[in-house]
Amino acid sequence: MSNIRITKLFSFETGHALHGYDGKCKNIHGHSYQLSVTVIGKPISDSNDPKYGMVIDFGDLKKIVKDEVVDVLDHATLFNKNTPHLELAKELQSRGMKVILTDYQPTSEMMVIDFAEKIKKRLPKEMQLHSLRLQETNTCFAEWFASDN
Template sequence: MSNIRITKQFSFETGHALYGYDGKCKNVHGHSYKLSVTVIGKPITNRNDVKFGMVIDFSDLKKIVKEEIVDQFDHATVFNETTPHVELAQELKNRGHHVILVNYQPTSENMVVDFAERIISRLPAGITLFSLKLQETESSFAEWFASDNL
């Protein structure tokens, strides 16, 4: 049986700021992110399996990505916990805002690596994360490929 890639797309709104950056992105701002998740595997060949012919049920992939990324990052503000932004984060938390502190500069490049690790940890046996594409704007995105990270 051939390996097949399947892709599911997700959208979420997230704010962030890049501490120490020399451009406008040093200010708190947000993006309408689009995340494309591509996994690879062999379709199920057992005719008695309710998921016969599927690599992974799209709803199962959706559950993983929703729980690990969308539900956590949607309408949150992300700050690097190792910068003075931690003070701003605490003030926002005190005012009831959803804030995520990460141990990296919250660029699309670093976020896509974080997302890959989260998704990989939840995939069932026989299914491999092939790639992620995190689109920050209409013309700007970061990509992660398993083949680049062997």
């Protein structure tokens, strides 16, 4: 049976600030992110399986990505926990704001690497994560491909 790639699209709103950056993005700002998740595998060939003919049920893929990425990041603000933004993050948290402290500079490039690791761990063994595309603006995106890693 042939390998097939399937893709599901997600969107979420997240803020961040890039400490030490030499441009506007050093300021707290947000994006309407668009995430494309592509997996590759063989469609299920067992006609008795309720998922017969599918690589993965889109609903199952949705649950994985929402649990690991979307529901965690939607309407949150990301800061690198190793920057002076830590004091600001604690203040925002004390005021009931959703703040996430990352181990990395929260750029699209680093975020997509983080997402790939989280999603790969949750996929059924019969398939692989093929690629991710994280669109930050209408004209800018970062991509991760398994073949490059």
